[in-house]
Amino acid sequence: MTSALKNLQPVAAEADDQEEIWRHEFEYGGYGAVKRTLSGTNGWDEPKRAFAFRWLREKESEVSQREKKMQLDTVRIEKDVEELRQGLARLQKDTAQLQEDKAQMERDTRQMLWGSLAAIVVAASGFCVSMNHFVGEPHPDKGPSAFAQNAPMSGAAAAQADAGKLEQHGQPQHAIKRATAHKVVRNTAPQ
Numbered sequence: 409m410t411s412a413l414k415n416l417q418p419v420a421a422e423a424d425d426q427e428e429i430w431r432h433e434f435e436y437g438g439y440g441a442v443k444r445t446l447s448g449t450n451g452w453d454e455p456k457r458a459f460a461f462r463w464l465r466e467k468e469s470e471v472s473q474r475e476k477k478m479q480l481d482t483v484r485i486e487k488d489v490e491e492l493r494q495g496l497a498r499l500q501k502d503t504a505q506l507q508e509d510k511a512q513m514e515r516d517t518r519q520m521l522w523g524s525l526a527a528i529v530v531a532a533s534g535f536c537v538s539m540n541h542f543v544g545e546p547h548p549d550k551g552p553s554a555f556a557q558n559a560p561m562s563g564a565a566a567a568q569a570d571a572g573k574l575e576q577h578g579q580p581q582h583a584i585k586r587a588t589a590h591k592v593v594r595n596t597a598p599q
Contacts, residue, residue, distance in 0.1 A: 427459050434463050
């Protein structure tokens with residue numbers, strides 16, 4: 409029995425070698441050439457014809473598997489393209505929002521700067537008015553007594569001055585009327 413197995417092994421090895429030779433021949437000739445040869449009456453022996461049919465089935469299976477893989481790849485690519493489109497749409501929306509936010513921030517910054525500038529101008533004007541009121545400018549027609557009246561006073565002197573103003577509170581109407589009457593008289597006097 410072992411001798412029978414030994415005899416079969418060289419035959420199987422020869423068949424594998426022969427199939428490898430045929431495989432290279434078929435690969436070189438191509439699928440279409442092998443199919444045409446099988447459909448004709450070429451005269452191939454039966455083992456070569458059987459191998460040719462197997463080889464053609466293998467090639468058809470490979471083609472079918474490649475087609476399935478291409479279909480799956482196409483579906484995956486289409487899905488990826490759709491995701492890219494959605495990502496691009498989100499990116500465009502985010503970019504538009506960022507531009508809008510940037511424009512709003514620039515407007516807010518300008519408003520704050522103008523508001524700050526206006527506050528500085530108002531503060532400076534108020535400071536100038538305060539300093540003018542505090543220091544006062546002597547008028548040429550009033551003389552040195554006007555400057556002394558506008559000068560800062562001690563706490564007691566200021567309290568006395570305020571008390572004096574309160575006492576005269578009822579009298580300003582008469583003083584204004586007298587001053588106005590005096591001006592009217594001066595303006596109507598012949599020159």
